[in-house]
Amino acid sequence: MKINSTAIDFRPDIGRVLNRPFIPASPDQVSNIIDRVLSFTEAETEAQLASLRDEFNHRHPNLEKSWLRQFEKVKAYLSNNESLSASRRLLIGAFFTGEYAIESAALFNPSIVPHPDQTDLGAGDLRFILTLRAVGEGHISSVEFRSGVIRSNHSIQMDKMTALVTAPDIDPDPTFPKNIFLHKLQERGLENNWSRSVMNRLGLRSPRTECMSRCSTQLTKPNCIRRT
Numbered sequence: 001m002k003i004n005s006t007a008i009d010f011r012p013d014i015g016r017v018l019n020r021p022f023i024p025a026s027p028d029q030v031s032n033i034i035d036r037v038l039s040f041t042e043a044e045t046e047a048q049l050a051s052l053r054d055e056f057n058h059r060h061p062n063l064e065k066s067w068l069r070q071f072e073k074v075k076a077y078l079s080n081n082e083s084l085s086a087s088r089r090l091l092i093g094a095f096f097t098g099e100y101a102i103e104s105a106a107l108f109n110p111s112i113v114p115h116p117d118q119t120d121l122g123a124g125d126l127r128f129i130l131t132l133r134a135v136g137e138g139h140i141s142s143v144e145f146r147s148g149v150i151r152s153n154h155s156i157q158m159d160k161m162t163a164l165v166t167a168p169d170i171d172p173d174p175t176f177p178k179n180i181f182l183h184k185l186q187e188r189g190l191e192n193n194w195s196r197s198v199m200n201r202l203g204l205r206s207p208r209t210e211c212m213s214r215c216s217t218q219l220t221k222p223n224c225i226r227r228t
Helices: 027-038 042-059 063-077 086-095 178-187 193-199 207-219
Strands: 017-021 097-101 106-114 126-135 141-150 156-158
Touching: 017 063, 027 063, 027 086, 042 063, 042 086, 063 086, 063 097, 086 097, 178 193
Parallel strands: none
Antiparallel strands: 017 097, 106 126, 126 141, 141 156
16 A cells, blocks of 8 residues: 655644633632732722733633633632622632643644535545544643545645634533434534434433443443543
């Protein structure tokens, strides 16, 4: 088999960062930081926020949303957080937010599969999804997704990658009625033999819950191979 190298080269980018909690383990430290923010006047609070927005807005698409998410994690340390202004809530959240470079250590382990959406392609073209393992500070791994098209002449065209990274919102109760999930697949034009083969194996519970249950059962079998 003849193998030709392409000009595509995946390199880690330390500029791809996301916001995550930066909360000290000591309750006293958390309280001391909040007290420092509460000591600011409203004018000082606005000035601090303006400075932080100027420095970080270009790297985070939902900057203030991430600050408010961190405020929710520490608001129990406040005796009367309802009286706080919106700006002061944002600043408290910002003080407990840290940037994390998800690719600062490495970017490797590519894996490629056909994309469920093969519409609007030329004859012989194939759209694909590529996954990569990104390793950041503290050797924490993340999974990244890219997409592209393999043309009929075997050339590879990668889709443009966004420079911004966001953390997903976690739903504490991720359940979906199966009929609604099927309707969404049809609505987005993603219903095909592959999706039907998956959905036909599921009961009336949510697809995600059912799949997780099946995966847990399989992983307990001694002849299964676990990949990390």
